[in-house]
Each structure stands twice: as C-alpha cells, then as structure tokens.
Amino acid sequence: MSDALDASLRLVRAQTALVKRFDASLGGLHGVSLADFTMLLRLGQAPGGRMRRVDLAEALGLTASGVTRGLAPLERIGLVTRETDARDGRVAYAALTDTGRARLTDILATAEQIAAEIFAAPPWSKEDVGQFSALLTRLGGTGLPGHTPAP
Amino acid sequence: MSDALDASLRLVRAQTALVKRFDASLGGLHGVSLADFTMLLRLGQAPGGRMRRVDLAEALGLTASGVTRGLAPLERIGLVTRETDARDGRVAYAALTDTGRARLTDILATAEQIAAEIFAAPPWSKEDVGQFSALLTRLGGTGLPGHTPAP
DNA sequence: AGCAGATGCTTGAGTAGTCAAGGATTGGTT
DNA sequence: AACCAATCCTTGACTACTCAAGCATCTGCT
Known part of the structure; x- marks a missing residue:
C-alpha cells in the first residue's frame, strides 16, 4: 500500500477519533457537539455575529439543508435567532443571541483546551x-x- | 485561535472533502463507498480473508452494530459471506468471497490512484x-x- | 408590465453511523 | 449439575448529514 493511500485512511480514522473526543468534552460540559460549536464559532467571526444561512453553509462546507437542520436545535435553545432581510425576502440570517455569544466564549475556551491536550x-x-x-x-x-x- | 484548534477544525474539513472524493470515484467505478472499501481491504489483509466480526469492528474503529450494518449490503451483493465457528456458537466470521477478493483488487487499484492524485x-x-x-x-x-x- | 430563470430556504426520503437493550452461547465457580 | 457473568451479535430508536423536489422571491430581458 502506498504512503498516500495509507495517509488517506489514517486521516479518516484520526478525524473520527478527534470528533469523538471533542463531542464528549463539549457535550459533557456545555451540551453542544463539535458541529454545533463550529457553527457558533463561524457566526461569532462574522461581522455583527450574523450571516446569511447560505453563506454559513458555504463557509462550513455543508449544504443549505444541513444548515437548516443544524441550526434548528441552536435556535430552540436560544443561542441563535433567525433574522430577515428588509431588502430581499428570500434570505434569512442566522445571528448569535447575547446568550449565544456568552456561551460561545465558554465553549471556545473548552475547545482550545481540548485541542491543546490533543496536540500536547x-x-x-x-x-x-x-x-x-x-x-x-x-x-x-x-x-x-x-x-x-x-x- | 490557537494553531492546535485551527488544525483540529481543518482536519475535520479535510476529511469530509477527502471522503467525498473517494466516494465519488469508488462509487462511480465500482459501486462501493470508501467505508465499504475499507472493510474489504481489512478483510483482505486478514489470514484467509476472514475475521471475527467483533475483531473487524475493533480494527476499523466501529462498533459491532456498525459492522453488522456495514457488511449487510456487501453480503447481499456477494462480496462477503458469513461463516460460523465450529467451536464457539456465538461468533460469526466475515469472509471475502472469491468475487470479493477479485473486486477488491480492482477497487484497491482505483483507491491508490485517487490517493496519488490527492497528494500529487x-x-x-x-x-x-x-x-x-x-x-x-x-x-x-x-x-x-x-x-x-x-x- | 410581465415572464423566465436564478437564488434562498425548507422538507421528505434515504444513508451511515451511534447507543441501549436483548437473545444466544460459553466458561468458570461452586 | 446448575447457575452467573461475560462475550458475540443483532435490532430498534435516534442523530446528523445528503440529495431531490418544491415554494417564495428576486432580477433581467423584452
């Protein structure tokens, strides 16, 4: 087996292990998954803490429906809200709430710690x-x- | 954001992109997914082309039920068979069929080529x-x- | 003005896994 | 000999995505 194929298969394994580890810690401490965190983080980096949902999908490498489904629970627990565009009735924004922003700060600190452990x-x-x-x-x-x- | 967290998030992204690429090529040419290929490959590396299902799960980083569900379609299309153990009625083996072994050879060649392209x-x-x-x-x-x- | 096509989003159906529960079989201990 | 615990495997219920279809809205062309 070539090194290239070996590296590819290892990459897959490494990712599942890494995701499992993040999910366990983030879920236990904050009740969110790594995917949830990634969404919140990306929103937090956007100006005003808000993005069009389609742009969020693009930024995260998801489909539009993946964003719809992924944001639903975050909206339900009040970390994210839906906002509309006055000019274009098609677009909906996803925006961090104040609660969401506060929670993100905590979650980010945990995530940094996990990453530091992993690469320690x-x-x-x-x-x-x-x-x-x-x-x-x-x-x-x-x-x-x-x-x-x-x- | 630390380099460690950045690397973690990139790893996740890189894996989904890589899996998508393998799935597209392997699916198009051979009708199997990367997960299917990984199972076949691991079986092919085992002596006699067969393993206890529980050991296969361990080797692949899956749960036992993941193996049950993942092998089902491969058994259905005749690449893998179920074999029993004469001594221990609990265990079931997964074994490559002759067809499975032949197909694996072809699939492996494609996989090597994809990996080579990715890292080219x-x-x-x-x-x-x-x-x-x-x-x-x-x-x-x-x-x-x-x-x-x-x- | 009005229509055609593009864009944004959601929804139904399907796939790939997980966990928890359960059935069958085995082996060790009394 | 009889049981108890451990092991192997499958199944039901769930999560997290995907794709394809559909609806609403916008934009550009005539």
Missing part, C-alpha cells in the same frame, strides 16, 4: 502543528478566515 | 506524505497493520 503529546512540536495545519489546508479545508499559523 | 499537487513531497501519515497516527488512527512509511 510528542511528536507535536509547535512547528509541527503549524505545518500540519498548512498541509491539511491543501486537502480541502479552506479553513477559517483570518488565521495564519505562526511561522 | 504541491506542497506534497514524498517525505511530507510519510511524515503527515506518521503525525496522523498519533491522532487516534492506529492505522492498518504492517505498514511503515518509507524513511
């Missing part, structure tokens, strides 16, 4: 993590805006 | 891929047995 053990040097991230970007993660790994 | 573009040097794979191993991918990336 060798062979992860600080440079490794940066390079690893850069390499992953090539694999389809356009990633999040405004982030450039430390040189 | 810069910044992927041969060493990068090997190191990348080694780093991924730390993230929970125990990976597949018997593979050591080229030095």
Whole structure:
C-alpha cells in the first residue's frame, strides 16, 4: 500500500477519533457537539455575529439543508435567532443571541483546551502543528478566515 | 485561535472533502463507498480473508452494530459471506468471497490512484506524505497493520 | 408590465453511523 | 449439575448529514 493511500485512511480514522473526543468534552460540559460549536464559532467571526444561512453553509462546507437542520436545535435553545432581510425576502440570517455569544466564549475556551491536550503529546512540536495545519489546508479545508499559523 | 484548534477544525474539513472524493470515484467505478472499501481491504489483509466480526469492528474503529450494518449490503451483493465457528456458537466470521477478493483488487487499484492524485499537487513531497501519515497516527488512527512509511 | 430563470430556504426520503437493550452461547465457580 | 457473568451479535430508536423536489422571491430581458 502506498504512503498516500495509507495517509488517506489514517486521516479518516484520526478525524473520527478527534470528533469523538471533542463531542464528549463539549457535550459533557456545555451540551453542544463539535458541529454545533463550529457553527457558533463561524457566526461569532462574522461581522455583527450574523450571516446569511447560505453563506454559513458555504463557509462550513455543508449544504443549505444541513444548515437548516443544524441550526434548528441552536435556535430552540436560544443561542441563535433567525433574522430577515428588509431588502430581499428570500434570505434569512442566522445571528448569535447575547446568550449565544456568552456561551460561545465558554465553549471556545473548552475547545482550545481540548485541542491543546490533543496536540500536547510528542511528536507535536509547535512547528509541527503549524505545518500540519498548512498541509491539511491543501486537502480541502479552506479553513477559517483570518488565521495564519505562526511561522 | 490557537494553531492546535485551527488544525483540529481543518482536519475535520479535510476529511469530509477527502471522503467525498473517494466516494465519488469508488462509487462511480465500482459501486462501493470508501467505508465499504475499507472493510474489504481489512478483510483482505486478514489470514484467509476472514475475521471475527467483533475483531473487524475493533480494527476499523466501529462498533459491532456498525459492522453488522456495514457488511449487510456487501453480503447481499456477494462480496462477503458469513461463516460460523465450529467451536464457539456465538461468533460469526466475515469472509471475502472469491468475487470479493477479485473486486477488491480492482477497487484497491482505483483507491491508490485517487490517493496519488490527492497528494500529487504541491506542497506534497514524498517525505511530507510519510511524515503527515506518521503525525496522523498519533491522532487516534492506529492505522492498518504492517505498514511503515518509507524513511 | 410581465415572464423566465436564478437564488434562498425548507422538507421528505434515504444513508451511515451511534447507543441501549436483548437473545444466544460459553466458561468458570461452586 | 446448575447457575452467573461475560462475550458475540443483532435490532430498534435516534442523530446528523445528503440529495431531490418544491415554494417564495428576486432580477433581467423584452
């Protein structure tokens, strides 16, 4: 088996393990999944804490229906609200509520901690993590805006 | 946002993109998903092309029920059969059929080609891929047995 | 003005997994 | 010999997505 195929299969395994770990900690401490957190985080990075739902889908690599379904529980528990556009009756915005913004701060702190733990053990040097991230970007993660790994 | 969290989120994105690509090509050419291929591949690596279902689950990072559900369509189309253990009535084996083995050969060739394409573009040097794979191993991918990336 | 096509969003149906519960079989302990 | 606990596997109910279809609204062309 080639290194390339080996790396591909390992990537799949690594992701499921990583998601499981985030889901366990985020779910236990804050009652949200990694997918929930990712949505909240992306909204938090947008100006005004709001985005058109279709743009959110694009930014997260989901379909429009994935966003509809994913936001529903967050709206239900009051972290996100739906807002309309005065000019265009088709579009609906997803916006962080004040509660949502506050919760996001806490959740982000937990997520940072989990990520730090994951990459704490060798062979992860600080440079490794940066390079690893850069390499992953090539694999389809356009990633999040405004982030450039430390040189 | 830390590099560690950034890398984690990119990993998730990269995996979904990679899976989509494999699924599209493998599905189009052979009618199987990446998950199907992974199951067949693991069986193919086992002595006699057969494993206890519970061991297959462990090897793939799935639950026992995930294996039951995942193997069902492969049994239905005749790539895998169920075998019993003469000594222990509880266990059931999953075994590649001759057809399954032949199909696996073809599918593997396609998978190798896809992986090669994915890692063909810069910044992927041969060493990068090997190191990348080694780093991924730390993230929970125990990976597949018997593979050591080229030095 | 009015229509055609594009855009934004939701919904129904399907897929791939999880967990929890349950049935069958085995093996160890008395 | 009889039971109790552990092991293997499947099934029902759920989650989180996908795609395809559908509805409402907007925009550009005539």
